[in-house]
Amino acid sequence: MSQHTVTLTDNKTGKTIELPVVEGTHGPPAIDVSKLYREAGFFTYDPGFLSTASCTSQLTFIDGNKGQLLYRGYPIEQLAEKSNFLEVAYLLLYGHLPKPTEYDNFEHVIMHHTMFNETVKNFFDGFRYDAHPMAIMVGVVGSLSAFYHDSTDVNNAVHREIAAHRLIAKMPTIAAASYKHSIGEPFIYPRNDLSYTGNLLHMLFATPCEPYEVNPVAERALDILFILHADHEQNASTSTVRLSGSSGADPFACVSSGIASLWGPAHGGANEEVLKMLDEIGDVKHIDKYIAKAKDKDDPFRLMGFGHRVYKNYDPRAKLIRQTCYDVLESLKINDPMFELAMRLEEIARSDEYFIKRNLYPNVDFYSGIIYKALGIPTNMFTVMFAIARTAGWISHWTEMIGDPAHRIGRPRQIYNGAAMRDFVMPEDR
Ligand code: ACO
Numbered sequence: 001m002s003q004h005t006v007t008l009t010d011n012k013t014g015k016t017i018e019l020p021v022v023e024g025t026h027g028p029p030a031i032d033v034s035k036l037y038r039e040a041g042f043f044t045y046d047p048g049f050l051s052t053a054s055c056t057s058q059l060t061f062i063d064g065n066k067g068q069l070l071y072r073g074y075p076i077e078q079l080a081e082k083s084n085f086l087e088v089a090y091l092l093l094y095g096h097l098p099k100p101t102e103y104d105n106f107e108h109v110i111m112h113h114t115m116f117n118e119t120v121k122n123f124f125d126g127f128r129y130d131a132h133p134m135a136i137m138v139g140v141v142g143s144l145s146a147f148y149h150d151s152t153d154v155n156n157a158v159h160r161e162i163a164a165h166r167l168i169a170k171m172p173t174i175a176a177a178s179y180k181h182s183i184g185e186p187f188i189y190p191r192n193d194l195s196y197t198g199n200l201l202h203m204l205f206a207t208p209c210e211p212y213e214v215n216p217v218a219e220r221a222l223d224i225l226f227i228l229h230a231d232h233e234q235n236a237s238t239s240t241v242r243l244s245g246s247s248g249a250d251p252f253a254c255v256s257s258g259i260a261s262l263w264g265p266a267h268g269g270a271n272e273e274v275l276k277m278l279d280e281i282g283d284v285k286h287i288d289k290y291i292a293k294a295k296d297k298d299d300p301f302r303l304m305g306f307g308h309r310v311y312k313n314y315d316p317r318a319k320l321i322r323q324t325c326y327d328v329l330e331s332l333k334i335n336d337p338m339f340e341l342a343m344r345l346e347e348i349a350r351s352d353e354y355f356i357k358r359n360l361y362p363n364v365d366f367y368s369g370i371i372y373k374a375l376g377i378p379t380n381m382f383t384v385m386f387a388i389a390r391t392a393g394w395i396s397h398w399t400e401m402i403g404d405p406a407h408r409i410g411r412p413r414q415i416y417n418g419a420a421m422r423d424f425v426m427p428e429d430r
Contacts, residue, residue, distance in 0.1 A: 006031050008040075015040070022053075026061050026070075043413045050309075053234075054410070055242065059092060059396055060233040067313035071231060072096070080320050085226040086110060086196050089168055089392035092231055093399065107196075113169035114190035114199065117147045120174075124181045133178035133384045134263045140174050141167075142256030152250040154402055163251040164395040171388045172196070176203030179381055197222040200388070205376065217331040218375045222385075224324050225368055228317040229386050231393030232364075235309075237262040241394045242401050246410040251398055258394045259387050265304070268390070271365040271382040274305040275338075275373065284344050291345075295354045303349060305366030312359035321367045325374075334374050342370060 004021040017040045020032045030053045033044050046052045061070040069076040072091050079088055083097075090098045090106045098106060123140050144166070145152050151163040177187045180203075188203045198214040200222065206212035232238070241258040245251070262268035281290050293301040308315055322343075329336055346362050349355045372382050401407050 004029065010040075022056075024056070024061075026063065037413075043415070045415055048309075049234075049239075054239060055234070055401065055404075055407075057233065057397065057400060058095065059393070059400060060231045062233055062310050064308070064310035064312050067311060067316050067319075069232075069316050076228065076316055077320065080224050080227050083227060084195075085223050085230065085389065085392075088227045088230050089396075092392050092396040093164055109165050110169045110196065111190075111192045111194075111199070113166055114173050114192060116144075116170050116173055120144070120147060121177070121187065124177055124187075127181060129182060129184060131182065133175070133182060133381055134259065134269075134387070136178040136181065137174060137384055137387060138256050138260045138263070140178070141171070141259060142253055144170070144252035145250045148252070152252070154245070154248055154250060157403070160251070160399055160402060164399055167251065167255055167391050167395050171391045172200040173203060175381070175384045175388055176200060178384065179204055179378070182380075195219060195223070197226060201375075204381075215332075217328060221324055221328045221371055221375065225321065225371060225385070226389035228320060228364060229368075229389035231390070231396065236264070236267050237390065238394055238397050241398055243410040245398045245401055246407065251395060254398055255391060255394050258390070262387055262390060263383055268365075268383045268386040270304050270363070271369045271372070271386060272379050274342075274365055275369040275379050275382070277304045278338050278341055278345075278369075281341060281345070284341060287341075287345050287348050291348060291352060294349075295352075303345075303355075303360070305362055305369075306349060306355070307358070307360045308363045311361060311363065314361045315363045317364040318362040318366055321364065321371065322362075325367045325371050328371050328374050332374055336370060336374060338373070339367075339370050342367060 004023070005018045006021055007016050007018050009016045017036070019036065021029045022032050023029045036042050036044065044052070059072065061073075062068065071079060071088060072095055074091070074097075079091075083091075086107055087098060087103060089110075090103065094102075120140065120143065123143055124136065127136050127139075148163070148166060151159045151166060153159040173190055180187050186208060188206045188208070190199050191202055192199070194202055194214060198219045201214050201218055202212055234242075237258040240261040241254045244254040244257040265273045277290070281287060290301070290303070293299045294303040294306075325339060328334075329339060346366070349360070354360075368386075369379070369382050372385060373379070377385065
């Protein structure tokens with residue numbers, strides 16, 4: 001059978017080069033340009049990686065036109081309905097759904113690595129009381145490599161696995177400590193008898209003064225949100241983790257770089273921005289003004305929680321989150337006018353020519369903040385919640401990359417368009 005290839009012709013020299021085409025299980029084929037420079041002297045140019053696959057991966061598949069998302073082949077809708085976050089984390093990390101004993105062992109390992117080294121607590125005192133929790137996360141997660149030397153040898157598969165477990169286990173504890181620091185309350189130690197999300201709620205909201213009972217509605221809602229946020233193939237933060245890791249950097253440093261990337265408002269920071277935007281809009285009667293601002297190219301304002309690089313159809317996660325939002329508000333008997341406002345904003349935007357033409361739909365962040373708010377989680381913690389869930393994806397991608405014998409240091413090329421070579425000018429002649 002002949003191999004699928006693509007032939008490129010240079011219309012300046014008439015030279016041709018044949019390039020192999022790589023096909024995955026699903027998705028469009030890709031032209032393998034890895035030999036292009038060596039054989040033809042060209043780089044490829046693709047700012048923002050609009051058409052470039054940076055790696056092969058077996059973790060997650062997205063069909064942006066259909067609005068389809070699969071983790072290890074399983075549709076996100078089925079995972080959200082039938083699974084839980086820890087099972088999904090196992091699936092992402094090991095590639096298969098765990099058998100009952102595998103799940104029990106994994107849950108045991110994760111829930112028995114939830115504490116961090118006691119001296120890590122000292123780091124929190126170094127941050128001002130009003131530090132953004134994402135800033136604390138970047139620093140404290142990055143510091144973990146200074147504590148866990150027995151899991152930083154990236155060439156050792158056992159070290160890699162221990163680091164993955166530690167990161168998934170300790171992220172909620174660090175996140176809750178960041179929050180407690182910001183409100184001046186004592187840290188609450190993890191409780192290993194609770195579920196992953198139940199324990200997080202406990203560490204966020206319990207105090208030493210009275211008993212705290214985990215609300216099962218909040219626990220399940222958080223679990224669904226975490227499943228939906230667990231992975232999303234080569235997004236900015238995951239690509240950052242992979243690029244950091246490609247040099248052999250330790251996993252704690254790599255995940256810290258992913259947290260930094262996630263924080264940006266065009267990425268995971270959008271969930272916080274959505275609530276600020278809804279707050280600013282304030283009332284249904286102001287929506288038109290903000291839609292006009294979003295369409296105005298001279299105005300930097302964008303409709304936060306709208307649009308996606310890959311989805312040109314409804315983000316399947318946003319659909320599930322909108323339904324969860326209904327369920328949570330109803331179960332907790334909360335009447336939040338912000339939800340009404342968000343739904344009306346979606347309706348108006350979705351019937352506007354500008355948004356229709358550009359295929360701009362609500363993304364995962366549009367409704368998630370309303371659920372977090374209903375659960376009592378403050379706005380500046382929204383992206384932190386995202387980071388906890390995405391750690392499962394980050395560390396699974398990192399593990400996949402390091403374990404791939406074909407992996408090399410990530411080193412993009414550039415088109416230099418600065419000054420041509422020139423001679424140094426002495427100060428008196430400038
Ligand atoms: N509001 C108004 N216009 C928008 C929006 C928006 N939210 N998103 C995209 N557009 C417009 C752009 O101005 C552009 O218009 P043009 O063709 O006339 O120039 C067109 O739609 C395409 O948008 P790009 O910015 O080129 O698309 P890109 O793939 O680079 O960006 C992004 C995707 C960053 C998500 C963008 O849609 C955005 O900024 N959205 C708001 C922030 C947000 O919600 N981010 C969360 C994404 S999901 C996540 O990371 C978890």
